[in-house]
Amino acid sequence: MAFEDQRxxxxxxxxxxxxxxxxPTLRTEELLLNMGPQHPATHGVLKVILELEGERLVKSTPVxxxxxxxxxxxxxxxxxxxxxxxxxxxxxxxxxxxxxxxxRAVEKLMNITVPDRAEYLRTIVAEVQRIIGHQFWLGTQAxxxxxMTVFFYCFRDREILMDWFDELCGARLTTSWYRIxxxxxxxxxxLLDKLKxxxxxxxxxxxxxxxxxxxxxxxxxxxxxxxxISAEDAVSFGLxxxxxxxxxxDYDLRKAxxxxxxxxxxxxxxxxxxxxxxxxxxxxVLELYESVKIIRQCLEQMQDGPIMADVPSVTLxxxxxxxxxxxxxxxxxxxxxQGFDAPRGEIYCGTEAHKGELGFYIVSAxxxxxxxLKIRAPSFIHMGAFDHMSRGYMISDAVTIFGTYDIxxxxxxx
Amino acid sequence: xxxxxxxxxxxxxxxxxxxxxxxxxxxxxxxxxxDRLHEVAQFLRNDPAMxxxxxxxxxxxxxxxxxxxxEVVYEFYSIRKRHQIRLKTRVPESDCVVDSLTDIWKGADxxxxxxxxxxxIRFRNHPDLRRILLPDDYTEGYxxxxxxxLRGKGWRDTFEFLDETAR
Numbered sequence: 001m002a003f004e005d006q007r008x009x010x011x012x013x014x015x016x017x018x019x020x021x022x023x024p025t026l027r028t029e030e031l032l033l034n035m036g037p038q039h040p041a042t043h044g045v046l047k048v049i050l051e052l053e054g055e056r057l058v059k060s061t062p063v064x065x066x067x068x069x070x071x072x073x074x075x076x077x078x079x080x081x082x083x084x085x086x087x088x089x090x091x092x093x094x095x096x097x098x099x100x101x102x103x104r105a106v107e108k109l110m111n112i113t114v115p116d117r118a119e120y121l122r123t124i125v126a127e128v129q130r131i132i133g134h135q136f137w138l139g140t141q142a143x144x145x146x147x148m149t150v151f152f153y154c155f156r157d158r159e160i161l162m163d164w165f166d167e168l169c170g171a172r173l174t175t176s177w178y179r180i181x182x183x184x185x186x187x188x189x190x191l192l193d194k195l196k197x198x199x200x201x202x203x204x205x206x207x208x209x210x211x212x213x214x215x216x217x218x219x220x221x222x223x224x225x226x227x228x229i230s231a232e233d234a235v236s237f238g239l240x241x242x243x244x245x246x247x248x249x250d251y252d253l254r255k256a257x258x259x260x261x262x263x264x265x266x267x268x269x270x271x272x273x274x275x276x277x278x279x280x281x282x283x284x285v286l287e288l289y290e291s292v293k294i295i296r297q298c299l300e301q302m303q304d305g306p307i308m309a310d311v312p313s314v315t316l317x318x319x320x321x322x323x324x325x326x327x328x329x330x331x332x333x334x335x336x337x338q339g340f341d342a343p344r345g346e347i348y349c350g351t352e353a354h355k356g357e358l359g360f361y362i363v364s365a366x367x368x369x370x371x372x373l374k375i376r377a378p379s380f381i382h383m384g385a386f387d388h389m390s391r392g393y394m395i396s397d398a399v400t401i402f403g404t405y406d407i408x409x410x411x412x413x414x
Numbered sequence: 415x416x417x418x419x420x421x422x423x424x425x426x427x428x429x430x431x432x433x434x435x436x437x438x439x440x441x442x443x444x445x446x447x448x449d450r451l452h453e454v455a456q457f458l459r460n461d462p463a464m465x466x467x468x469x470x471x472x473x474x475x476x477x478x479x480x481x482x483x484x485e486v487v488y489e490f491y492s493i494r495k496r497h498q499i500r501l502k503t504r505v506p507e508s509d510c511v512v513d514s515l516t517d518i519w520k521g522a523d524x525x526x527x528x529x530x531x532x533x534x535i536r537f538r539n540h541p542d543l544r545r546i547l548l549p550d551d552y553t554e555g556y557x558x559x560x561x562x563x564l565r566g567k568g569w570r571d572t573f574e575f576l577d578e579t580a581r
Contacts (some may be wrong), residue, residue, distance in 0.1 A: 065547035072532070075555055077564050108439055234495060238469045238521030251468075251493045345438050347487055348500065350470065361489070363475050372558075374473040374487075383522035413547055 023365050031343045035398060037066050043140070043402060044409030048386070050395060057390045057398065062383045067413040075373035079339030080106050080180060081316070083373070088174035090375065091411035093136050094354055096129035096165075098411075099178035101351035104259065105360035106180045108349045109342055110314050114260075117180040117305035123261035124195070125168070125177065125293040131202070132161050133354035133406070134284045134291075138209060138328060140401035141281070145217045150212040166196055181315035182308030196299070199292055206288050213281070223277040227389045227401045232273060237385040241356025241376050242283045243405055247275035253352035265297040277404045287354075314340045339368020348376075355379060355406045379405065379412035417442045420499060423463070428454055433504075445499040451486075451503045454511040458490060458499065459518050466490035466499060469515075472525035474533040476560045483507040484535055487517065505535060514540040532558040534556075 272279030
């Protein structure tokens, strides 16, 4: 596809040469190439129309929407509780954090304070999810660029946590463990043991991932200095998460607008310098260490207590009571079928998911259903900067740039 | 800057442009007149005390019973000053056009395209106002409007279903 163009643009025959009349006229137009929607490196169904000059990208136009399911419209038809499983399907490799972000938004709307133990449980599981998300990113991004080994190592360790999720809530990917006002169930002794074991097991493995990648000259060559974005541009495009911090912008919602148990933990926010793919990789690796640190602190500080806020008009009764107690069953039934009466008003609540700022803007006109629910999906907003970040790079770097956003189309197209 | 200070500062500078200022759940929402939206946004971006350098989201709400049916919602954040503001404006259905803010925040490009796609609000001076999530040739309207049925419309009802139970 591309070689034909390269040959024509670079060398032209001298018109004075006697053979010039017998040779066909050489074309010098730009080549238009569709990448996707079924390309393995596009992480789902993303299409980008690349305008090429030789192998250089002149312009790229993302074509989104192949996975559009109208989640925002669906939200308007269900009660607040009923929307929680839909949030799993947004960013399906990071379901717990979506639940978390949504529950926090509804809690802000309803002005509910979550009990301490629930906050710690939420923070621990959110950080476990961040580890899973970064492992997934590390594995697939390296695989896209051609470094295959690290993929297997990441997925080996990710599997431990997936099994842990399985034990926690019965699902590996679409978890729905968070509830408005708290969490669905507490940790068991076996879960705590397994988590502690993992925390001892995991940090040496992170070093292992790094050895695989940083001794790989091809991988280094394809990430260092690729997809550079300046701090000003990154902020102006509304990038968030590691993609923004890679450019050295100190913006992490866990620090800027502390929530849940994060203010009680000590951790640092790694920042990049050059704003290239390598810096964003480096930040994510450092965040793995920070997540381990946060989980350890939470486990130490966590005290016994309730795991659900006591606001019967909004929060669900404990599951054991639903099966044995008539009032609780009626309460559960009413909360799911009619919902709770939300006050009129509107809120926006952003949460630092591992991809970036995942926010929910909820407009309530009273009643049990949201009047309008808007999801601020980091993947979608990152795609807005794709054209800017890809100009001038090689066609093969387009794959690196998808990877550097940690893009998931379920969230991008909603 | 505290929310009250922000609100009073805007009140001083743009008293004629402000329609409503609401403070709820620790958030400030300012509704401005449609023709002054760009000017107010420019002020929010450039004034050193405001310094809203980060665009959080662009959204839209449909209120079919109101005279000015649609509400366009912008949310800005200041990374240096750590304050947030929601800027809103209302547009009637007959003339749903708003000035685009893509010249102030580059990220507004995709976000405004999504609002156009989902709600049918046009943005003046937008560089590339096309549908983004739905196909370019989609003609069935704007799905997030309240008069768009939940199960969609058009092609779904035209399917012929084979009755396989009657055998």
